Amino acid sequence: MKILKFGGTSVGSAENINKVISILEQQSKDTNIAVVVSAVGGITDKLLEAANLACNKDLEYKQTYNAIWSQHSKVIEGLFENSDHDKNLKKSHEALYDLISEKLNELKSLLDGIYLINELSPKTKDKLLSFGEALSSTIIYHTLKSRQVDVAYKNAQELIVTDSNFNNAIVNFEITNINIQLYFNSNSNAIVLLPGFVSKSVHGEITTLGRGGSDYTAAIIAAAIDADELQIWTDVSGMYTTNPKLVKQAAPIVELSYQEAVELSHFGAKVLYPPTVMPVLKKKIPIVIKNTLDPEALGTTITENTQPNGSPVKGISNIENIALLTLQGNGMVGVPGFGKRLFETLAQEKINIVLITQSSSEHSICFGISDNDAKRAKEVIDTVFEYEIQLLKIDPIIVETDLSIIAVIGDKMKNHQGISGKMFSTLGKNNVNIRAIAQGASERNISAIIHKNDVKKALNSLHEQFFEIKTKQINLFITGVGNVGERLIEQIHQQKSYLKENFKISLKIAGLSNSRTMVVNDDGINLKHWKQQLENGEKASLKGFLNHVKKLNLRNSVFVDITANDAVANIYGDYLKHSISVVACNKIACSGNIEYYNELKILSRQYNAAFLFETNVGAGLPVIDTLNHLVTSGDKINTIQAVLSGSLNFIFNNFNAETTFYDVVKQAQEEGYTEPDPRIDLSGIDVARKVLILARESGHALELSDLESDNFLTNDAMEAASVEDFFKTLIKDETYYQSLFKSAEDKNCQLKFVAEFNNGKAKVGLQEIPEGHPFYNLKGKDNIVMFYTQRYPEQPMIIKGAGAGADVTASGLFADIIRIANN
Ligand SMILES: NC(=O)C1=CN([C@@H]2O[C@H](COP(=O)(O)OP(=O)(O)OC[C@H]3O[C@@H](n4cnc5c(N)ncnc54)[C@H](OP(=O)(O)O)[C@@H]3O)[C@@H](O)[C@H]2O)C=CC1
Numbered sequence: 001m002k003i004l005k006f007g008g009t010s011v012g013s014a015e016n017i018n019k020v021i022s023i024l025e026q027q028s029k030d031t032n033i034a035v036v037v038s039a040v041g042g043i044t045d046k047l048l049e050a051a052n053l054a055c056n057k058d059l060e061y062k063q064t065y066n067a068i069w070s071q072h073s074k075v076i077e078g079l080f081e082n083s084d085h086d087k088n089l090k091k092s093h094e095a096l097y098d099l100i101s102e103k104l105n106e107l108k109s110l111l112d113g114i115y116l117i118n119e120l121s122p123k124t125k126d127k128l129l130s131f132g133e134a135l136s137s138t139i140i141y142h143t144l145k146s147r148q149v150d151v152a153y154k155n156a157q158e159l160i161v162t163d164s165n166f167n168n169a170i171v172n173f174e175i176t177n178i179n180i181q182l183y184f185n186s187n188s189n190a191i192v193l194l195p196g197f198v199s200k201s202v203h204g205e206i207t208t209l210g211r212g213g214s215d216y217t218a219a220i221i222a223a224a225i226d227a228d229e230l231q232i233w234t235d236v237s238g239m240y241t242t243n244p245k246l247v248k249q250a251a252p253i254v255e256l257s258y259q260e261a262v263e264l265s266h267f268g269a270k271v272l273y274p275p276t277v278m279p280v281l282k283k284k285i286p287i288v289i290k291n292t293l294d295p296e297a298l299g300t301t302i303t304e305n306t307q308p309n310g311s312p313v314k315g316i317s318n319i320e321n322i323a324l325l326t327l328q329g330n331g332m333v334g335v336p337g338f339g340k341r342l343f344e345t346l347a348q349e350k351i352n353i354v355l356i357t358q359s360s361s362e363h364s365i366c367f368g369i370s371d372n373d374a375k376r377a378k379e380v381i382d383t384v385f386e387y388e389i390q391l392l393k394i395d396p397i398i399v400e401t402d403l404s405i406i407a408v409i410g411d412k413m414k415n416h417q418g419i420s421g422k423m424f425s426t427l428g429k430n431n432v433n434i435r436a437i438a439q440g441a442s443e444r445n446i447s448a449i450i451h452k453n454d455v456k457k458a459l460n461s462l463h464e465q466f467f468e469i470k471t472k473q474i475n476l477f478i479t480g481v482g483n484v485g486e487r488l489i490e491q492i493h494q495q496k497s498y499l500k501e502n503f504k505i506s507l508k509i510a511g512l513s514n515s516r517t518m519v520v521n522d523d524g525i526n527l528k529h530w531k532q533q534l535e536n537g538e539k540a541s542l543k544g545f546l547n548h549v550k551k552l553n554l555r556n557s558v559f560v561d562i563t564a565n566d567a568v569a570n571i572y573g574d575y576l577k578h579s580i581s582v583v584a585c586n587k588i589a590c591s592g593n594i595e596y597y598n599e600l601k602i603l604s605r606q607y608n609a610a611f612l613f614e615t616n617v618g619a620g621l622p623v624i625d626t627l628n629h630l631v632t633s634g635d636k637i638n639t640i641q642a643v644l645s646g647s648l649n650f651i652f653n654n655f656n657a658e659t660t661f662y663d664v665v666k667q668a669q670e671e672g673y674t675e676p677d678p679r680i681d682l683s684g685i686d687v688a689r690k691v692l693i694l695a696r697e698s699g700h701a702l703e704l705s706d707l708e709s710d711n712f713l714t715n716d717a718m719e720a721a722s723v724e725d726f727f728k729t730l731i732k733d734e735t736y737y738q739s740l741f742k743s744a745e746d747k748n749c750q751l752k753f754v755a756e757f758n759n760g761k762a763k764v765g766l767q768e769i770p771e772g773h774p775f776y777n778l779k780g781k782d783n784i785v786m787f788y789t790q791r792y793p794e795q796p797m798i799i800k801g802a803g804a805g806a807d808v809t810a811s812g813l814f815a816d817i818i819r820i821a822n823n
């Protein structure tokens with residue numbers, strides 16, 4: 001025989017009850033079944049609400065009563081919607097309606113009585129609450145009957161006998177087991193339907209079984225008759241690897257041991273309340289958790305032992321609203337009795353302790369309790385230890401609130417090295433601060449107390465570590481979606497599945513901003529329609545974007561700056577301080593004042609967040625990465641000679657007697673090689689910034705003002721107030737620019753804007769490069785960087801290739817993002 005229990009959602013509507021009925025019909029084909037039902041979803045709360053209102057002389061209780069009426073009436077109407085066309089069905093419908101009316105009238109009299117006497121005793125409360133299960137079971141029983149199902153009704157109150165501890169009665173198993181055995185031994189119906197939660201005292205008063213009551217009813221019956229299986233039907237497909245509301249990738253666990261299930265039962269969908277299933281645990285009866293709304297789903301089977309080859313970690317649980325209390329002081333060291341007094345005090349106050357740790361120095365004891373109990377606990381403990389506190393032997397108890405417990409759980413964690421190492425390094429990498437740790441000798445559970453704001457990030461990172469080891473999710477927040485930004489989004493969109501399949505990296509763009517609007521989405525922005533989503537987003541603000549990113553608190557978050565804006569560059573520190581990595585192609589932060597550059601590097605190390613800016617020099621070319629490898633491996637950079645401006649190289653490659661300077665500069669801008677403001681390129685500032693960054697990365701503390709810069713523009717161009725005015729000067733001063741070309745041509749030279757760094761000094765300027773020089777044949781928008789180092793003294797290490805353009809810059813940013821993912 002099997003026992004099936006259906007919860008409130010399963011019997012919460014006619015549609016769901018029809019699903020329950022199909023399950024019953026199916027299951028009763030193979031074996032007889034006993035079916036325990038909860039009250040219709042939400043009714044127990046409504047009954048309590050009506051009773052409290054009545055007790056407080058609030059006539060609103062009548063409204064709540066009416067709501068209870070209409071909820072049941074809606075269920076009945078739904079179940080008998082075709083009764084008008086069938087005489088027998090109509091009769092059953094009317095009979096059920098009369099029965100339910102009778103019960104509800106009884107309920108009304110009870111509520112009126114509570115209102116009149118202004119009192120709600122525990123005994124009355126039990127009587128009142130028993131209506132929920134009585135109504136639901138009556139409806140289901142009569143519906144089954146009307147559909148010619150072989151079913152019997154048994155009021156659980158006639159079987160389950162308790163003491164008179166109203167609201168949380170203690171079962172008298174001696175009498176109860178006999179009652180159940182006698183009844184089921186003499187019953188032959190395929191299905192027996194019973195209301196859950198309700199019982200009767202030895203004196204015949206109505207009692208209820210407390211929290212998880214219907215599960216308890218089912219477990220008591222299952223244990224009494226040695227059932228083959230206890231099935232708990234609910235609205236989720238079993239116990240999950242972690243809280244599915246916080247971790248989207250959480251999945252149902254197919255198999256668990258009793259102990260694992262008990263450990264995991266704290267989180268999310270509370271599908272199992274351990275004390276209530278104790279009777280079946282003792283008898284080793286398998287428990288199967290199934291989803292009424294998806295009966296085909298496997299669900300979770302809980303037995304004494306699970307497969308020996310199962311994974312060591314079965315799930316990750318979390319308990320919210322925890323306070324951590326610390327009792328500490330030198331006076332505790334080596335003195336017996338502190339622990340006893342502390343825990344006795346808490347026990348007397350009925351304060352439940354969730355977690356305890358004590359340092360081996362005996363200097364402190366920490367324990368976790370519910371936030372709600374924290375104030376009371378402090379008062380009583382400080383009172384009990386008043387004498388020692390006055391003598392300064394110990395400190396008044398320290399209370400920290402807004403905490404949560406997370407725990408990694410699994411029977412086979414025992415003797416399996418490395419689990420705690422993985423757990424804590426994952427939390428550490430994601431900058432989750434751990435306030436306390438506990439692990440029992442059973443090694444079935446490793447618990448840590450963390451701040452509540454870190455729970456989502458911690459669960460996601462741990463879930464990724466233990467259950468999705470093969471995919472690492474990177475959450476990108478991009479500011480700047482112009483020329484380069486748009487290309488990066490396209491490249492990510494195009495490469496997403498390839499990266500996931502081949503490199504197990506899952507890239508998610510969770511935020512986008514330009515200077516006008518911004519949009520943030522925890523689930524990731526749909527990259528097909530990102531432009532519309534951004535356009536319809538909220539008003540952009542740098543702080544607002546940062547706050548969104550902080551609030552989401554996603555693991556592996558990366559802020560990507562694809563603007564040329566100084567205010568954006570100035571906010572990197574705030575991201576790094578929250579362990580959010582920064583990837584920038586904006587050069588302002590690394591070429592601004594050196595204190596800020598150094599501070600960002602320190603913050604990056606301190607908060608374990610990457611700060612990468614490969615595209616600052618040479619766009620997609622691996623210039624900075626190569627330089628860093630040379631320096632970290634102990635090489636010393638003596639000289640750098642380079643052409644670092646893609647736009648200027650393009651301009652001087654295409655400028656000649658047949659073209660105009662204005663046209664080629666315009667073309668470079670249109671091709672996307674120039675800065676948003678082309679004056680930054682033409683004035684040499686962009687190249688100066690780049691060589692400054694190379695000098696700094698080589699270990700030289702230079703400022704931009706230390707650089708020598710040989711400007712080739714006319715004074716009018718340098719002083720132009722706008723980009724438009726600047727272009728006008730190019731037209732006006734064409735003869736001057738032609739003279740630069742002519743001078744070089746006459747010497748058979750090429751014009752190149754060259755950057756040089758030599759033993760701590762840097763300069764930039766336009767040079768006439770003779771034939772045979774490595775720069776002479778530099779084509780198109782190419783860059784070239786030659787590193788002369790201690791290890792490369794004669795023949796330099798050379799990096800050469802396209803050094804400007806939206807596509808190559810976007811791929812350089814992409815490479816930085818992948819560097820973070822691979823770290
Ligand atoms: N082009 C290249 O070859 C290379 C470029 N780079 C760097 O790439 C960066 C971007 O260049 P590019 O894409 O051409 O520039 P664009 O002008 O095309 O795009 C700039 C983007 O930044 C946004 N933006 C500007 N100010 C802010 C702000 N305060 N807050 C939020 N968003 C802002 C703009 O928004 P809105 O449209 O609303 O103004 C726009 O979306 C520059 O720093 C450049 O130096 C680096 C290497 C090579």
Ligand SMILES: N[C@@H](CC=O)C(=O)O
Nearest residue numbers: 645646647674675804
């Ligand atoms: N404008 C730059 C490209 C970005 O760094 C260049 O022309 O090289």
